[in-house]
Amino acid sequence: MEFHILGQQLVNGLALGSIYGLIAVGYTMVYGIIGMINFAHGDVYMISAYITAICIAILSFFGISSAAFLIIITLIVTIVIVSLYGWSIERIAYKPLRNSPRLAPLISAIGVSLVLQNYVQVSQGAKTQAVPTILPGVFRFGTETDFFQITYIQVLLVVVSFASMALLTYIIQKTSLGRQCRAVQQDPKMAAILGINTDRIISTVFILGAAMAAIAGVLVTLNYGSFDFSVGFITGVKAFTAAVLGGIGSLPGAMLGGIILGMSESLFSGFVNTDYKDVFAFSLLVLVLIFRPSGLLGKPLVEKV
Amino acid sequence: MSDVASPTPPSPLLSVQGLTMRFGGILALNNVNFEVQKNSITALIGPNGAGKTTVFNCVTGFYKATEGQVILNDNGKTTNLRKVLGEKFQWSDYVNPPAFLERLYYKTFGGSHRVNQAGVARTFQNIRLFREMTVMENLLVAQHNHLDRNLIRGMLNTKHYRASEKRALETAYYWLEVVNLTEDANRLAGDLPYGNQRRLEIARAMCTEPKLVCLDEPAAGLNPRETVELSTLIRHLRDKHNVTVLLIEHDMGLVMGISEHIVVLDYGQVIAAGTPAEIEVNPKVLAAYLGTEEGDAS
Numbered sequence: 106m107e108f109h110i111l112g113q114q115l116v117n118g119l120a121l122g123s124i125y126g127l128i129a130v131g132y133t134m135v136y137g138i139i140g141m142i143n144f145a146h147g148d149v150y151m152i153s154a155y156i157t158a159i160c161i162a163i164l165s166f167f168g169i170s171s172a173a174f175l176i177i178i179t180l181i182v183t184i185v186i187v188s189l190y191g192w193s194i195e196r197i198a199y200k201p202l203r204n205s206p207r208l209a210p211l212i213s214a215i216g217v218s219l220v221l222q223n224y225v226q227v228s229q230g231a232k233t234q235a236v237p238t239i240l241p242g243v244f245r246f247g248t249e250t251d252f253f254q255i256t257y258i259q260v261l262l263v264v265v266s267f268a269s270m271a272l273l274t275y276i277i278q279k280t281s282l283g284r285q286c287r288a289v290q291q292d293p294k295m296a297a298i299l300g301i302n303t304d305r306i307i308s309t310v311f312i313l314g315a316a317m318a319a320i321a322g323v324l325v326t327l328n329y330g331s332f333d334f335s336v337g338f339i340t341g342v343k344a345f346t347a348a349v350l351g352g353i354g355s356l357p358g359a360m361l362g363g364i365i366l367g368m369s370e371s372l373f374s375g376f377v378n379t380d381y382k383d384v385f386a387f388s389l390l391v392l393v394l395i396f397r398p399s400g401l402l403g404k405p406l407v408e409k410v
Numbered sequence: 411m412s413d414v415a416s417p418t419p420p421s422p423l424l425s426v427q428g429l430t431m432r433f434g435g436i437l438a439l440n441n442v443n444f445e446v447q448k449n450s451i452t453a454l455i456g457p458n459g460a461g462k463t464t465v466f467n468c469v470t471g472f473y474k475a476t477e478g479q480v481i482l483n484d485n486g487k488t489t490n491l492r493k494v495l496g497e498k499f500q501w502s503d504y505v506n507p508p509a510f511l512e513r514l515y516y517k518t519f520g521g522s523h524r525v526n527q528a529g530v531a532r533t534f535q536n537i538r539l540f541r542e543m544t545v546m547e548n549l550l551v552a553q554h555n556h557l558d559r560n561l562i563r564g565m566l567n568t569k570h571y572r573a574s575e576k577r578a579l580e581t582a583y584y585w586l587e588v589v590n591l592t593e594d595a596n597r598l599a600g601d602l603p604y605g606n607q608r609r610l611e612i613a614r615a616m617c618t619e620p621k622l623v624c625l626d627e628p629a630a631g632l633n634p635r636e637t638v639e640l641s642t643l644i645r646h647l648r649d650k651h652n653v654t655v656l657l658i659e660h661d662m663g664l665v666m667g668i669s670e671h672i673v674v675l676d677y678g679q680v681i682a683a684g685t686p687a688e689i690e691v692n693p694k695v696l697a698a699y700l701g702t703e704e705g706d707a708s
Contacts, residue, residue: 281575284551288540295538298470299552300526300618 112246113253114375115368120259120328122367123266127321128344129351129359130273131314137290137354138310139203141210145194145217147341149315152221153187153322154332155229158236172240176261176327184319191315192308200304218337226334235331262324269320270360273313277356286310290354346390352403361401365389421483423448423654424469424622429478431464431678438464440678442478446622446671451648451655453665455689456675457698462658463535465675466624469656470532471495471525482528484621494524527555529621533611535630535658541600545591545610548599549582552617585613589643605636609643616647623647625657629664637661641668666690674698 128150135143160179169175198217202210240261243254277283288296289306297303325340326332343366351362369389374382393401422445431439439461446452454462467473469480471491480491496517503510516524540548556578586592589609594602599610608628615623625644629637641664647653659665665672665686672689674682676698682689689695 281550281554281578284543284547285554287543287547288551291540291542292538294472294522295534295540296551297522298472298526298532299614300523300555301551302521302523304521 107251109247109251109253110375111372114371116253116255116259117375118368118371119364120262120367121371122347122364123263123270124321124325124340124363125344125347125367126270126360126363127266127317127324128340129348129363130270130317130356132345132348133351133353133356133359134286134310134314136348138286138293138307139199139210141199141207142214142345143199143311143314144211144214144341145198145221146314146318147337147339147344148218148221149187149190149194149337150318150322150340150344151225151332151334151337152190153183153319154326154336155225155234156183156186156319157323157326158234158332161236161239175239176323180265180320180323183323184316187319187322188312188315191311191318195308195311200307222334222337229334231334233331233333236326238330239327256328258324258328262328265320265324269317273317274356276313282306282309343386346387349400350390350393352400355400355402355404358400358402365401421448422446423483424656425479425481425483426465426469427479427481429465429468429480430476431461431468431473432476438678439468439475442675442678442680444673444680444683446654446656449648449652449654450671451644451657451669452671452673453669454656454658454673454675455660455662455665460675460698461678462675463626464678466532466626466656466658468492470530470624471522472532482530482622484529489528491525491528491530494520494528495522496520526618526620529619530624531615531618531620531622532624533608533615533626533628535626537604537607537611539599539607539611539614541598543599544596545586545599545602546579546582546595548610548614549585549617550578552614553578553581553619556619581617585616588616588646589613605632608632608640612643612647616651616653620653622654622656625655625659627658627660629659629661637664640664644668 128146131146131149132143135141135146157179160182161175164175164178169178194217198213199210202213238258240257242257244257244260245252245254247253275283277286285296285301285306286309288299288301289303293303296306344363347362347366348359349362350366351358351360353359366386366389370382370386373385377385397403424446426442426444429439429442430437442461442465454465456462464473468475468478469491471494474495474497475492478492482489482491493512494516497513499510499513503513540551543551583592583595586595589612591602591606591610591613594606599607602610608631612623612625612628615625628644629640632640644655644657645668648655657665657669669686672682672684672686673680674689674692674695681694681698682692684692
């Protein structure tokens with residue numbers, strides 16, 4: 106067994122997995138709070154890739170070349186703008202449908218997804234966009250011929266993802282806002298009777314989810330460098346798979362599901378076959394759902410009385 | 411309004427006027443009128459299906475009443491509990507911009523949470539705790555209107571934020587002591603025994619600092635000893651915390667023992683109102699409960 110390949114694929118898998126985890130968090134939180142799958146979430150991530158590129162271009166135009174400064178400013182700008190997207194999407198497409206049958210917001214979400222893709226395609230062009238490498242440099246392990254490497258961007262990616270997930274977990278578990286989110290998730294009507302503005306909490310959840318997708322978008326764009334207007338679809342499906350794998354509605358489940366999915370995809374493509382990595386990932390999902398229908402960390406579904 | 415010093419009769423804290431609630435073709439409440447005096451314990455009784463819980467749902471913002479007004483009048487601050495839920499536009503609004511804007515405001519930002527913020531809290535007949543949160547969290551989440559909710563300050567854990575969290579914890583511990591649940595503070599609310607869940611729900615309602623607390627069958631499922639403790643607790647709420655209590659109860663011993671004013675509902679209408687002594691001998695009430703011929707005739 107080639108240990109350098111194993112090492113390399115583990116590193117790649119961790120990087121990919123933490124990205125899936127970050128996006129999956131958005132799916133799982135929205136599902137937890139209003140019980141719908143936000144199909145537009147992947148496209149929110151796609152938007153953040155474009156904003157990253159625009160932001161880097163503008164900053165470079167003004168002659169800013171310090172990588173740290175560039176990344177921090179890009180991250181902040183992208184989070185703010187993409188959160189605004191998340192908030193507006195909820196207000197425009199989902200809030201008016203709050204009391205309609207469950208299928209209605211789902212269809213609305215697909216609509217939003219199409220709108221975002223086409224609007225980006227029209228305004229930015231259909232060709233694949235690229236950003237320059239901002240933070241070159243790698244750590245190398247192993248001998249001259251058999252080595253594996255971790256790029257600085259990958260380190261940044263994993264560190265930032267885990268930090269944001271930790272922060273999000275802290276917000277949900279420890280702060281007053283988090284308590285309100287959990288209360289609305291368990292019983293929205295009762296939460297309103299206790300004076301919680303449920304609409305505002307739902308908006309906040311969308312903002313938090315979009316911010317996480319924004320972080321993922323910035324990091325992926327810095328890591329892989331290229332993207333186009335349709336990149337949100339496949340990434341969205343993968344992240345949704347991660348959320349279901351971990352147990353939809355469960356925050357640690359989404360993160361765990363992301364890591365498992367990323368790792369298995371990357372190991373499969375390293376040792377077996379690159380073309381069938383998606384097949385493997387989805388087969389894994391099927392297997393898990395056969396034996397644990399509510400996902401790895403999900404609670405068994407109990408009918409509400 | 412406050413500078414008017416004319417001696418007015420003690421105004422009721424809650425007045426329900428012409429409350430009507432329709433579910434499709436069913437008339438659940440038909441022109442219900444009653445008042446709840448400030449600092450009183452008022453009971454709402456009636457046979458099963460009389461519409462007691464529907465009245466509660468309309469008063470506490472759980473349902474939007476079809477017609478009628480629910481006015482909360484606390485020390486000159488008057489809130490129309492139906493309006494804050496957000497009403498449909500009416501034709502007159504289009505020629506009256508202030509009314510239009512007000513309705514637009516409540517349509518956009520109103521909702522059940524406004525009723526609680528105005529000072530009404532409630533409990534449910536089938537207990538509705540946040541079962542997957544701890545007892546303590548249930549009490550903390552109810553206090554969020556009095557808490558520092560600034561997310562940034564929360565993430566940075568500033569002094570102001572910590573002080574406000576500390577106050578909330580103290581209030582929560584105080585109420586845990588009142589309802590005798592201090593040892594269970596960190597258990598999941600759903601794991602508590604039934605009687606304790608009932609008391610926790612009352613404590614949670616009290617944590618929102620209400621003026622009026624509505625208890626929907628608080629004694630249901632309690633044993634006699636727990637029922638006695640409950641009546642002591644309800645009196646304590648009124649005497650020590652200046653809240654007004656409105657309760658629905660089937661346990662007549664409890665109702666007659668603690669309430670000062672009783673409103674009797676039957677078939678969605680108020681058939682009698684008065685002191686316990688008056689209600690006990692009221693022929694209409696007896697008819698409604700026992701179903702005499704007189705009851706059939708009326």
